[in-house]
Amino acid sequence: MKKALVAAAILAIGAGGYWAMQQAPKSVDNQVLAYVPADTPLFSAQFEPFPIKDYIDALPEAQKQYPAEMKTLLSEDDDPRAQFIFRVLERYFDASKDGQQLIDTFGLPEKITSYFYTLGVLPVIKLDIANPDHLWAVLDKAEAESGLTHTAKQLGEVKYRAYRLTDEGENERVDLVFAIDKGMLTLTLETSFLEPELLETALGLKPVQDSLAKAGTVDEIIKKHGFKKDSVSYINHQELVKAITTLDANQMARQLTKIFKLIHDDPFVELRSQACQSELAGIAANWPRTVIGYKDFEVKNKRAKIGFSTVIESNNQVILGALSQMRGFIPAHTKRIDTGVFSMALGLDVNQFVPSISKIWDDLLTPSYQCEPLAQLQGEMEGQSPAMLGMFTGMANGVKGVSFSLLDYALEQDTQQISLKDLDAIATLTADDPATLFNMVKPFAPELANVNLPSDGSTVDLGAALQLPPSLGVRAQMALKGQHLTIYTGEKSQAIADKLVAEKPTANGLFSMTADYAKLFTPAMNLMAMSGEPIPEELEALKDYRTQLKVEMDINAKGIVIDSLVETRND
Structure with missing residues (x-):
């Protein structure tokens, strides 16, 4: 029985996590939502057709590699069930190196809609399928190579394959189910110990009474957070709390109660008290959901641009107010995704x-x-x-934020060691009175004892103070630019420092980070190639990892907000 539960958990976590990562969520389709219970704790959907073929073609080659750890783990397990999963995943990663090959191999349309949700603890994945025979051929090949066979079954008008995940002779049964009906693939689990009607609902044969369609949850999230209408995912913290603190407050709670009785162990027994039910429910009411939605989306010409927002919703105005109070200053240049190699900024009002x-x-x-x-x-x-x-x-009184940006760099190798050939970078400290802070620090840094910071914004050469060797080729300079103390080297960084004079230290965020992976890794990879050093396979792929990333964290009246933007290209 425990093996059955482990198998179920692996599928639920693995499949749910994978599809949540791979398929960005999208809008409102009542036909499917009628079969999703309103109390589902996890939901992610792609309602508008997602251009899967073009998206795959836009991904850098490094993102199409089979994860080495997974390959090792599964390939070394001779269990037919593990080998079956391994063979299917192997076909996926082999095929996903090209968009057309992927859709041809698995019978997908060029654009797909997809869904992931749970019926209590039972995971359900749905996506469009254009040529079912292609998918069946993949599964047939995996069966032949692994030794795992399926049982052909039918429920109502829907035919499906069931692959046994539990050992022969076990009292309870868990099957992995593949079904195709009306142009949609359903992947789920069927068990002997949960409600039999769950499979009917998962296969779209029996709608639920209290559905997500009737609840209007998707529309409410989109309106509340200003997401694009074709995008929504969420984790319902309140339903998860009900599941672990009660015996029957929702579908997941009832199922867990049944499972724990079967295994004679309840890991949440300490949380079943009335006090825990009430107090954890109160915490969940203050932090009800984590929601995700699109802010930007474009896929064309082997390029993809996907921007999405994650909001940890909060009704706790005390904590939200306190977090908002400590917001500091994020310089504009650290938010640009296309100007440098790497940047990071922390906005923090130290006084608050x-x-x-x-x-x-x-x-x-x-x-x-x-x-x-x-x-x-x-x-x-x-x-x-x-x-x-x-x-x-x-000691940091009046500080509003700090940042560092690497605009460019180059490496060279002599006979002894690798060294910097060129560096363009800037570090900033924003404060009410940065000059006073600098003078306070000087007694603790003897090398700065003779350095005076001009108030007119002119530069000071730090080469001698920092004892930078001329061979390094780095000319470190310091200047006061308005309310920003800057230390920089390079022309691009100097231009940024000069522009900072016009930026007032307003409270505009908590954190920002950008990275251009190609610019970050290519110089090091080129140097390794020139030196004749063998480059590990996992590092070699990073050389052409044409992906730019931006992540920002802030606070608004609705909760803690994390905005992400990913741009990839494969041209």
Whole structure:
């Protein structure tokens, strides 16, 4: 029985995680949503046809490689079930090196809609299929190579294949189900110990009474967060809390209760008390969901641009207010995805940091929890005090943010060692009075004792103070640009420093990071090639990893917001 549960968990986590990562979510189709329960804890959907062929062709080759760890893990397991999964995944990664090959191999249309959700604990994956015979051929080949065979079954008008995941002779049964009906593939599990009607619902034969379509959850999320209408995914924290603190408050709770009785073990028994139910429900009500939706989407000419927003929703105005209070300054140049190699910026108003943390701390200690795990956590927190942080932040009084940007670099190799040939980079510190902060630091850094910071914005050469060898080819300069203390080297960085004068240190964010993977890895890969050193296969692919990434974190009235933008090209 335990092997059955492990098999079910592996499929649920693996399949759910994979499809959530690979298929960006999209809009509202009531025909499918009528079969999704309103209390599903996990949901991700691609309602508008996603250009899978063009998207695959836009991916860098490095993103099409079979994960070495997975290949090793599965290929070394001689169990027919593991070998079957390995063979199917192997065909996928082999075929996904080319968009046309992928859709031909698996019988997919060039553009697909797809869904991932759960019926309690039972995962369901649905996606369009254009040529079913192609998919069956992949599965037939995997069967022949692994030794695992299927049982042909039918439920109503829907025929399906069932692959046994549990050992022969076990009291309980778990089957992996593949079904194709009306142009849509369904991948799910069928068990002997959960409700028999679950398979009917998963196969689209029996709609649920309280469905996601009736609840209007998708439309509500899109409207609330301003997502594109064709994009939504979410994790429902409230339903997850119900599942682990109650016996029957939702479908997942009822199923877990049945499973735990079968295995004679309830890992959540400590959370079943009335106090835990009430208090954890209150926390979940304050942090009800994590939602994801598109902000930007474009795939064409072997290029893809996908921008999406992740929001950890919160109704806790005390914590949101405290987090907003500590927001600091993020320089504009650190938000550009196309100007440099790498950048990172932390926006933090140091003067507000300790007061904000104290508010959050006090809120977490109020009320006094009776639920034992929460009470233990509070007890540990009570022995600490965020006021202690004031001892460390006093020296940084007035700081609004710090940043570092690598605009360009080049490497060279002599007979002894690898060294920098060229460097263009800038570091900034934004504060109410950066000159005073610099003068406060000087006594603790003897090498800066004789360095004076001009107030007119003119530069100071730091080469002698930092004892930088001329052979390094780096000319480090420092200048005060408005309320920004800058240290930089290179023409591009100097131009950025000069423009900072016009940027006022407004509270505009918490964190920002950008990276251009090709620019980051190519110089090192070229140098390794020139030196004759063998380049590991996993590193070789990074040389042409034409992907740019931007991640920003901020706070708004709806929660904690993480915006991501990924641009890939394969031209």
